[in-house]
Amino acid sequence: MKPTPTVLVAALALATTACGAPAEPPPPAPHGYVAGAEESAEAQSRLVVADATTGGVRVLDLLTEEVVELAPVPGIRAISTDGRHAYLSGDRGTHVVDSGSWMVDHGDHVHYYRAEIRDAGDLAGAAVAAHGDPKVSAVSTRDGAAVLLDRTALDAGTARPTGEVPVAPGTAVVPYEAHLIAAGADGTVRVLDRSGKPTATVEPPCPEPEGTALTRRGVVFGCADGALLVAEDDDAFHGEKIPYPRAVGAGERARDFQQRPGSSTLAARAGDRGTWSLDVGDRAWTYAETGPAVAVNAVGEGGPLLALTADGVLHAHDPETGEQTAQTRVTARPVDPAGPLPVILVDTSRAYVNDVATGTVHEIDYNDSLRQARRFELGGQATHVVETGR
Template sequence: MKRTRLRVLLATLVVLGASACGTGGDPSGDPDTDPSATAGGGSDEAAAASDGTEAASATPRLAVTHEGGVMVVDVTSGEVVAEEPLEGFVRVSPAGDGRHALVSTTGGWNVLDLGSWGHEHGDHAHHYTGEPRLTGALLEAVEPGHVVAHDGITTLFDDGTGTITVLDPEDLADGRPETASAAADEPHHGVAVQLRNRNLLMTVGDVESRSGVRLVSPSGSVLAETDECPGVHGEAFAEDVAVFGCEDGAVVVDGRDITKVSSPDAYGRIGNQAGSDVSPVLLGDYKTDPDAELERPTRISLVDTRDASLRLVDLGTSYSFRSLGRGADGEALVLGTDGAIHVIDPTTGDRTDRIDVVGRWREPLDWQQPRPALHVVGATAYVTEPRRDRVHVVDLDRGRVTSTLDLPHTPNEVVANAG
């Protein structure tokens, strides 16, 4: 039933102004080939049996980018189990199925199979391992930008063309994902989300400025819109409510209702966010100097979507755009330049814990340069330490580093799965 519902969503997107995309390609061949428009069939169990070996327990793995490519690291053994060379500046995002990652570089998003995954069966789970590798599928884009995995649907935004691409991440295991596309009015550094109710959320802007958010129906009708979000950037969900950052606060999108959340400063920018499925409060950054070459803020923002209120919390340390995360219980996590993960109660703003992880660091001026990055899966946090070519594994429940993995390259971005 899940895939049948998504097929309807994919067909719907064609009405929004673009045709279904994807042409035939060999998933085991060159990583610059296109994915096929033909969807794979069969159950998850059948797929697991055909391309994986059942494991006794979960095998969590990391996708770690570096100058020259991406590597897959086995968390338990610390072994680098795959090395994939790629040209250009390489970024990585979760694909949304717990198995694959989308690696953006010149030409679009490459599909990376981490080679470990699991299937839940009520009171137990089955875990599998396979060969970690680039599958050969490429989701083409002129300037691959934001990737949003939400509610079983993954939406990609091409900053260079304004094209919005939607896929079912479960299709990635077949190597031939069926995709559909829509388009923003103008190319811009934007983001979009295909919702389960068949509506499409997208940012509004052009190459010079961005102004707001629009909710569009399957027929292309504008259901709701706001132009009160200058410099709109990023998106995250607090439970099932979307929040977009603005240069003067944020906007909360709940169904067809859009509510402005104003910052206390004339310029109070929220540009990067971290949401939670179990918390109605969104964690965001907060900057107040529009003229800074690089502002190193010490305050974070907490947007409560229940009443559209904004709370600012001063951490006493700065952080970067790769510092935000959420714990399994919705706790707000911020990796500070003091080397610690600061654990914040999102409802009260109180700091409940501090976990020392890396040495003190300073954010580089160039945003593409490596700096410590935080990625969270359940109750486990992964923190890179580029200065020492390491990644640390942190048990959030116990509040301490449980292992440290040495890497052959200097890490930049990191994505983990649960295995």
């Protein structure tokens, strides 16, 4: 008996199903999606805290106040960050920690992420500074070189070097506008592609370069005659010198810039007499009579210039006049200028100051007369601290 048309249709449908119907394409990933990470509406700030005595490494989540203990790193001497990863310089080179907290700035909006905290490998050399973009992280070392790391591999948990760039000691290589900006010991500032190949030279030169910062206005290098701002316009890089407002000797020049991440206001110690504030947007230096500060930083955008003096007192100064506006004690005892020095870390609403000897980190509301908002007692020593997620 011949099959009826109905039976033929049913058989065809069954055969099609058995062979597998064409799969529906997966829905497109939402804007900003990152595999393995949770996106949040606010910054997921964390502090990476290292104890130079024991080698202990802790990550403090500033939202939940949870602390994660990581494997110790022997002989920690310095710590730096590219905004997500912490680079701990120790006896065996540099150990990399993925703090699991970072942001992606698209200019008109920002994405904040959190993920698992984990170790991300080791590097040769002693890291002293780090800067990164979505494609590369440049880790500058004490011996005058910067190691370039594949950022995709690094974010996945592997520190994989892709090249090396020579750099003047005391400065850093900075990824900027899909290129790298680096100052040589001879004062020549070069533009390189992400593989480290030179593509251009920036004028004017920067004599005796020392100190580097990345701002929204461009990359800043400290020079013997002021600061050099390197910016990009229509795919061309150009330099602009910001001279000191008066004659400045070698012992008083700015050598180590500190800032709120991305801010265009920088702070630097001015020898043992005061502190410099550099407003990159206005191309203006301000000198504050802070006395011998052991740590400084700048809030930016009209916020105060912060200076910690050796007596353990934190001072706020007007960034335009240099006049003191507030002060508060933050360390239990005076700071030993010969020992590990504390730092002042600044984000959009708070500052963090570490008391090295007691293992305590103080959270300061710099918009409220330096009110102490929280205190984190981590134990041991809080020798080196960086903030990630900004």
